[in-house]
Amino acid sequence: MTAPGRPLELWTVDDPELAPGEVWLDIVASEVCGTDVHLHHGRLTGVPYPIIPGHVSVGRVRETRGVETDAGGRPLAPGDLVTFYDVVGTCHCCYYCAVAGQPNLCPQRKVYGITFGVGDGLRGGWAESIHLVAGTSVFRLPGGLDVDDVIGGGCGLFTGFGAVERADLEPDDTVVVQGSGPVGLAAAAFARLAGAGELLVIGDPDPRLDLARRMGADRTLSVSGSTREERAAAVLEATEGRGADIVIEASGNPAAIPEGFALLRAGGTYVIAGHYTDAGPVAINPHLDINRKHADVRGRWGTELGHVARSLALLARHRLPFADVIGGRYGLERTGEALADVEAMRVTKAIIAPS
Ligand SMILES: [Zn+2]
Ligand SMILES: [Zn+2]
Numbered sequence: 001m002t003a004p005g006r007p008l009e010l011w012t013v014d015d016p017e018l019a020p021g022e023v024w025l026d027i028v029a030s031e032v033c034g035t036d037v038h039l040h041h042g043r044l045t046g047v048p049y050p051i052i053p054g055h056v057s058v059g060r061v062r063e064t065r066g067v068e069t070d071a072g073g074r075p076l077a078p079g080d081l082v083t084f085y086d087v088v089g090t091c092h093c094c095y096y097c098a099v100a101g102q103p104n105l106c107p108q109r110k111v112y113g114i115t116f117g118v119g120d121g122l123r124g125g126w127a128e129s130i131h132l133v134a135g136t137s138v139f140r141l142p143g144g145l146d147v148d149d150v151i152g153g154g155c156g157l158f159t160g161f162g163a164v165e166r167a168d169l170e171p172d173d174t175v176v177v178q179g180s181g182p183v184g185l186a187a188a189a190f191a192r193l194a195g196a197g198e199l200l201v202i203g204d205p206d207p208r209l210d211l212a213r214r215m216g217a218d219r220t221l222s223v224s225g226s227t228r229e230e231r232a233a234a235v236l237e238a239t240e241g242r243g244a245d246i247v248i249e250a251s252g253n254p255a256a257i258p259e260g261f262a263l264l265r266a267g268g269t270y271v272i273a274g275h276y277t278d279a280g281p282v283a284i285n286p287h288l289d290i291n292r293k294h295a296d297v298r299g300r301w302g303t304e305l306g307h308v309a310r311s312l313a314l315l316a317r318h319r320l321p322f323a324d325v326i327g328g329r330y331g332l333e334r335t336g337e338a339l340a341d342v343e344a345m346r347v348t349k350a351i352i353a354p355s
Helices: 034-040 095-099 147-151 154-167 182-193 206-214 228-237 256-263 286-291 305-318 332-343
Strands: 023-032 057-064 081-084 129-132 138-140 175-178 199-203 219-222 244-249 264-272 296-299 326-330 349-352
Touching (some): 023 147, 034 332, 057 129, 081 147, 147 154, 147 349, 154 244, 154 264, 154 305, 175 182, 182 199, 182 244, 182 305, 199 206, 199 228, 206 219, 219 228, 256 264, 332 349
Parallel strands (some): 175 199, 175 244, 199 219, 244 264, 326 349
Antiparallel strands (some): 023 057, 023 129, 023 349, 057 081, 081 138
C-alpha cells in the first residue's frame, strides 16, 4: 500500500538476515480488517506509507535465531503453525507501561502491518513471508486449531475479547452488542462464554446475523429491517423495562453511540470498541445519557497480549465457528479486490492467502 487512495502494488523485498531473537514466518493466511480499509483511506495518523498491510496473520515457522519456545513456553521449531501478537516494542518503563499498567497506550508501541514501513523490511502479513523482530510474542496454534479457525476471527477475535473484558460482566447480565462484523461476532461469542444472560446482537446483513446466533446470541435485530424504536422496545422487553446491563459498541458507526446510550440501563456499562479509527463526531446528551443515567462509559483501544493468549485458548476449548466467517480468499495480486469487497460488506472476513 504505497499511499492512501492508490492501487495496491506487488513489490519484491529482500530476504531478511535474522538477528538474535528474531523469527521468520512463511505466511499461510493473513486477514483484511476494517482497519486496512481505513488505512487505504488515510484515516489513521502516523502510518509510514508505503507499508505492507496485514496485522494479524497465521504462518509457518521458516527459521528462528535462538527462539526455542513460544509466548506460552511451548517448544517452537521450524514447520510449526503459529500466529503472533501484532503489537511489539512496548517499552515496559514509560508512564503507561509501568505506572498506569496500560501498555496498549505506550508511545513506543509498534504494530505489524500498520506502523512499520516497507523500509523496515517484511513487517506485514500481505506477503509471502514476514520477519518478526525480537520480542514479538509468537503463539503456536493450540489444541489442533486450524488456520481458518484463527484467521476467520482475525484481529476482531482479540478486540472482541478485550471489549468483553473491559465490560466487567456479571453472570446473567443482559448484553447488547452493536455491530455484527468480526469484532461484534467475537464480542458476542466471548460475552456468552463469560456468562451473559440475554444476549442481543444488532447488525446487518442477514448472513452476519446468522453467524451471531451461532456465536451464542439469543436474538438478533437487523439495523435495516427495524427502527430504532423497535430495537429499543426489544431491549426493554428483555429487561423488564430497565435496559441492558452492558452495551458493547462494535459497529464503527458514530450513529450507534446515541442509540447505545438509549439501550443502556441506569448504572449500566457502555464499552466503545468499534471506533479504532476516526469516523467523525456525534451528538449525545450529557445529562440524559451519562450523568442522570449514572452510566459507566469505557473505551477499548487496541489489544493486549493476554487477549490474544486467552482468546486463542477459548477458541480451541469451545471450537467457536470462526472459520465460517471467511467469505473470500484472495492471492497477493488481488488484495485491492479484497479491500473493495470488505468495504462494500460483500464479505465479512476476507483472507489473503499468498500461495
Ligand atoms: Zn484489525
Ligand atoms: Zn511504554
